[in-house]
């Protein structure tokens with residue numbers, strides 16, 4: 015017998031709205047794993063999304079509704095994630111308090127922790143419960159997101175009849191997928207390099223200890239190719255991806271790649287150094303790389319050499335089930351790194 019209320023799946027569709035593309039992932043629970051129902055991505059017009067802000071909500075709405083239609087997704091409940099200047103994630107160390115007390119304390123004291131007017135933000139927090147028998151203080155993760163930015167996303171999604179029920183933060187969604195997908199590694203750096211930003215989230219003992227967004231990404235490469243060779247954006251993008259052969263441009267392309275990738279490595283190293291200076295007894299064991307930027311040929315090896323860490327390209331589907339007849343395994347493998355954030359949102363159970 016099938017009890018409807020028990021079989022009802024309460025997972026949302028994960029929607030990752032990047033500056034280059036929207037990625038969508040729908041999962042369902044299957045025995046002790048997740049199974050992929052459908053997934054896909056669609057590129058956005060240049061400039062439609064920038065630094066986490068919806069500049070052209072209409073174009074983004076159209077892209078998402080087209081993608082939902084193509085993928086024949088019926089579930090209207092979605093989760094999305096935000097990042098960029100409008101979100102502040104901050105860890106504060108507080109005396110251990112009862113839940114109710116903690117909430118009151120945070121609501122009344124938040125202004126001293128975040129640089130925004132409290133009226134202008136949605137505020138959330140999580141007690142990381144780092145207190146021990148001898149230390150009666152605990153770390154609390156605060157998240158403040160600008161209302162006007164979040165509201166733009168909510169409105170845009172509602173305009174295409176979707177029901178947004180979860181608002182996540184890119185770095186945390188990444189952490190969520192990682193925790194599900196990989197056997198426990200205590201100290202790990204998660205790095206997502208997209209088109210215009212890099213999220214770094216370093217976990218120690220399963221707790222996020224360094225979290226930052228940096229404004230670098232694979233679009234930098236496209237823009238430099240554009241100006242070096244006087245190309246249209248699309249042409250430069252195709253040249254970058256090797257769709258247009260490099261021919262005699264090869265040496266100059268390599269120079270552009272190597273300068274930019276060196277900059278990325280420096281940013282990653284800064285975060286790693288900060289981590290190591292705060293946690294000298296818990297060295298990082300691994301770096302897991304995701305986002306379209308992680309696919310730059312040779313970058314993972316370069317990063318491994320420069321950081322002396324094992325670098326792995328994220329496969330968020332490693333532990334998920336998939337029907338090879340419905341989803342081409344080659345496509346799945348290829349899109350995996352870009353899908354890490356959408357997948358992390360898709361495994362968050364909705365409380366509604």
Ligand SMILES: Nc1ncnc2c1ncn2[C@@H]1O[C@H](COP(=O)(O)OP(=O)(O)OP(=O)(O)O)[C@@H](O)[C@H]1O
Pocket residue numbers: 031032033034035036207208209210211212231232233251254255304305306307309310311351352
């Ligand atoms: N093989 C590759 N080499 C270099 N760049 C690549 C490759 N494959 C994809 N990219 C780039 O990755 C970017 C897309 O990645 P992703 O979907 O993670 O970005 P996004 O989430 O839209 O951007 P962001 O998170 O920065 O807002 C594009 O700039 C694309 O050109």
Ligand SMILES: [Mg+2]
Pocket residue numbers: 030031032033208209305355
């Ligand atoms: Mg992204």
